[in-house]
Amino acid sequence: MTTVAARPTGSASGQPAHGRRKQRRWTRAILPTYSWLVIAYLVFPIAIMIVYSFNQVTTGLPQVSFAWNGFTTRWYQQWNGIPQLTSSFWLSIQLALATTVLAGVVGTLLALALVRYRPPRFRGKAAFEQTLFLNIAAPEIVLGASLLGLFVTLNVARGFLTLLISHVAFSIAYVAVTVRARMAGFDRSLEEAAQDLGANAWTTFRKITFPIILPGIMAGGLMAFAISIDDFVTSNFVSGPQVPFPVWVYGATRIGIPPQVFVFGTAIFTVGILCALASVIMSRRHRPA
Amino acid sequence: MTETHAASTAATYEQGDPGRASASGLPAIELAGVAKVFHSGSEVVTAVRAMDLQIVEGEFFSLLGPSGCGKTTTMRMIAGFEEPTSGTVYLHGRDVTGVPPNKRDVNMVFQSYALFPHMNVFDNVAFGLHRKGVAKDEIGRRVNEMLDIVGLTGRGQRRPRELSGGQQQRVALARALVNHPRALLLDEPLGALDLKLRQAMQVELKRIQREVGITFVYVTHDQNEALTMSDRIAVMNDGVIEHLASPREIYEHPATRFVAGFIGTSNVFNGTVARMAGDVAVLEMGASERILVPIGDRAVRAGDTLDVTVRPEKMDISTEQPSGDLCALRGTVTEVVYLGTSTNFSVTTSTGADIVVFQQNSATARDLADRGDSIWLSWQPQHSYPIG
Numbered sequence: 062m063t064t065v066a067a068r069p070t071g072s073a074s075g076q077p078a079h080g081r082r083k084q085r086r087w088t089r090a091i092l093p094t095y096s097w098l099v100i101a102y103l104v105f106p107i108a109i110m111i112v113y114s115f116n117q118v119t120t121g122l123p124q125v126s127f128a129w130n131g132f133t134t135r136w137y138q139q140w141n142g143i144p145q146l147t148s149s150f151w152l153s154i155q156l157a158l159a160t161t162v163l164a165g166v167v168g169t170l171l172a173l174a175l176v177r178y179r180p181p182r183f184r185g186k187a188a189f190e191q192t193l194f195l196n197i198a199a200p201e202i203v204l205g206a207s208l209l210g211l212f213v214t215l216n217v218a219r220g221f222l223t224l225l226i227s228h229v230a231f232s233i234a235y236v237a238v239t240v241r242a243r244m245a246g247f248d249r250s251l252e253e254a255a256q257d258l259g260a261n262a263w264t265t266f267r268k269i270t271f272p273i274i275l276p277g278i279m280a281g282g283l284m285a286f287a288i289s290i291d292d293f294v295t296s297n298f299v300s301g302p303q304v305p306f307p308v309w310v311y312g313a314t315r316i317g318i319p320p321q322v323f324v325f326g327t328a329i330f331t332v333g334i335l336c337a338l339a340s341v342i343m344s345r346r347h348r349p350a
Numbered sequence: 351m352t353e354t355h356a357a358s359t360a361a362t363y364e365q366g367d368p369g370r371a372s373a374s375g376l377p378a379i380e381l382a383g384v385a386k387v388f389h390s391g392s393e394v395v396t397a398v399r400a401m402d403l404q405i406v407e408g409e410f411f412s413l414l415g416p417s418g419c420g421k422t423t424t425m426r427m428i429a430g431f432e433e434p435t436s437g438t439v440y441l442h443g444r445d446v447t448g449v450p451p452n453k454r455d456v457n458m459v460f461q462s463y464a465l466f467p468h469m470n471v472f473d474n475v476a477f478g479l480h481r482k483g484v485a486k487d488e489i490g491r492r493v494n495e496m497l498d499i500v501g502l503t504g505r506g507q508r509r510p511r512e513l514s515g516g517q518q519q520r521v522a523l524a525r526a527l528v529n530h531p532r533a534l535l536l537d538e539p540l541g542a543l544d545l546k547l548r549q550a551m552q553v554e555l556k557r558i559q560r561e562v563g564i565t566f567v568y569v570t571h572d573q574n575e576a577l578t579m580s581d582r583i584a585v586m587n588d589g590v591i592e593h594l595a596s597p598r599e600i601y602e603h604p605a606t607r608f609v610a611g612f613i614g615t616s617n618v619f620n621g622t623v624a625r626m627a628g629d630v631a632v633l634e635m636g637a638s639e640r641i642l643v644p645i646g647d648r649a650v651r652a653g654d655t656l657d658v659t660v661r662p663e664k665m666d667i668s669t670e671q672p673s674g675d676l677c678a679l680r681g682t683v684t685e686v687v688y689l690g691t692s693t694n695f696s697v698t699t700s701t702g703a704d705i706v707v708f709q710q711n712s713a714t715a716r717d718l719a720d721r722g723d724s725i726w727l728s729w730q731p732q733h734s735y736p737i738g
């Protein structure tokens with residue numbers, strides 16, 4: 062803002078060149094300012110959630126309200142005050158962890174196949190890649206509805222298993238795509254060098270391939286965890302009597318959100334940020350020469 | 351191994367360094383009728399055609415040829431990364447066709463070095479010894495000894511990316527040599543280095559090879575590199591070995607037109623044999639112009655056409671007609687390039703051939719000829735060499 066004010070002064074003092082330089086400096090600030098506004102827009106709801114997780118509640122039944130009633134850590138002390146919320150949260154955590162492991166393994170192997178083989182060894186690779194992309198692009202509501210239809214038709218009782226199957230189903234493609242992108246620069250001659258030095262296929266994978274692609278696998282796993290823990294659409298279709306965290310919160314909005322929801326939300330956000338930071342640091346350290 | 355097999359072995363040794371022919375025992379590496387055909391899509395590429403090759407224990411052997419002639423494929427078949435479409439690979443007399451690379455007693459230095467980026471230099475070099483289950487303290491001793499040999503003392507804790515190109519090259523070498531392989535395969539190992547470093551490493555590699563006494567099979571497309579380093583060279587073209595001999599033999603008496611053109615600069619003349627004077631073919635090229643070619647044990651008769659090569663540094667330029675016992679051709683100078691120690695003359699002969707002549711610079715050589723001058727070319731008959 063000060064630069065804007067300074068500009069006419071510059072021109073008025075008979076130094077047009079100086080003024081133009083000022084103007085250029087001012088225009089150069091547009092994109093960064095814009096970027097910070099977008100970031101603020103993205104972070105604002107999260108900040109509100111974190112701030113209001115420390116808000117006191119005046120109503121009889123504890124509900125979040127956006128009038129500031131004073132600071133308290135009460136909701137953190139009573140974080141498990143609502144048994145259903147706590148159990149739905151643990152269900153989501155277990156689900157996300159199991160999804161991370163399963164989708165991580167399956168997706169990584171897919172990525173290896175996609176990077177290494179092409180026709181004629183890998184017949185129909187192009188069609189396969191299309192399917193993978195469609196899996197990501199398809200509306201989740203279609204996937205959720207069709208999975209529900211499948212489970213009902215096969216008479217599978219809805220519960221943890223159906224949730225897990227569904228979450229793994231929509232995470233695999235994300236993991237495969239992420240790991241493959243990270244493997245694009247992988248030098249196959251590293252594996253040949255290991256073999257040449259006497260390593261068999263398993264040792265080569267364990268000592269060379271796996272450690273080098275580990276940051277990629279971590280990034281893929283993080284992706285699977287992130288999309289599993291906040292999934293609502295599919296989970297709403299396929300969960301049994303015990304619903305995961307997002308579905309529970311959605312149900313609670315009709316009667317009022319207990320402040321503990323903000324506590325869990327803040328916890329998930331914090332852990333997520335830490336994981337993302339760890340992943341960035343890991344991949345920096347492992348970046349090949 | 352069959353009778354014919356043994357015979358071809360003997361024939362190959364004859365061409366090489368006579369000292370090596372007497373080396374007792376089996377060749378370190380032997381290819382017998384090895385061919386490799388690649389199918390990529392609908393395309394069929396024959397990378398190597400029916401190759402017979404014996405590499406002697408302890409020698410520095412080079413595979414030399416232009417890009418795409420099948421050098422890497424040949425090497426990868428020796429290492430076990432490719433299986434021959436037909437033929438047999440022997441390592442020290444053992445048929446290793448179908449044996450995977452981790453069970454072959456040869457090691458390879460990759461052009462990209464292929465150093466493990468997540469391990470330090472010490473662990474890179476120790477990798478092969480760990481796989482063999484060598485005791486920990488012996489691994490430490492041997493790795494450090496090898497780092498000394500390649501001039502990387504005290505660099506064991508560095509990561510590969512913290513090293514210069516030349517140092518990475520040395521790590522790759524140490525990582526292969528520390529296993530005491532029966533043979534070391536090097537695929538254009540100096541290709542990524544700049545000229546100065548490359549020349550220093552050529553000397554270094556030769557020293558290391560003498561020091562460890564291991565058979566080196568060296569792939570390169572750089573003829574100077576092959577000529578300076580090798581005991582023997584196989585010049586490859588289009589999947590075939592065109593000439594296998596010592597560097598001197600290959601340079602002075604190239605077996606084919608391709609070899610003559612690929613190794614150094616070579617002038618090729620084509621003419622008809624007018625008559626035979628003993629075992630010297632006389633090619634009349636015009637009035638007082640002739641090329642005399644000692645033909646050795648070739649069967650050449652008057653009336654045959656003959657391709658002849660002459661190295662540019664063997665020819666002389668003069669303004670007077672040379673004496674009758676020399677080869678002599680008339681020509682016109684089209685270009686003169688002064689190069690310090692020598693001068694290069696481009697000459698178009700009276701027969702229409704464009705050739706090159708190198709003259710050492712001395713006090714007199716400077717004013718030999720100018721662009722556009724008519725001159726005489728002459729050389730000793732023993733520098734004419736028939737090819738093809």
Ligand SMILES: Nc1ncnc2c1ncn2[C@@H]1O[C@H](COP(=O)(O)OP(=O)(O)O)[C@@H](O)[C@H]1O
Nearest residue numbers: 388390395397416417418419420421422423424
């Ligand atoms: N894996 C492969 N698939 C198909 N063609 C190949 C393969 N490897 C090599 N070739 C072909 O074989 C020929 C020889 O290649 P190569 O041995 O790498 O030559 P050089 O090392 O002498 O440059 C080339 O035409 C190359 O395109």
Ligand SMILES: [Mg+2]
Nearest residue numbers: 418421422423
């Ligand atoms: Mg090559």
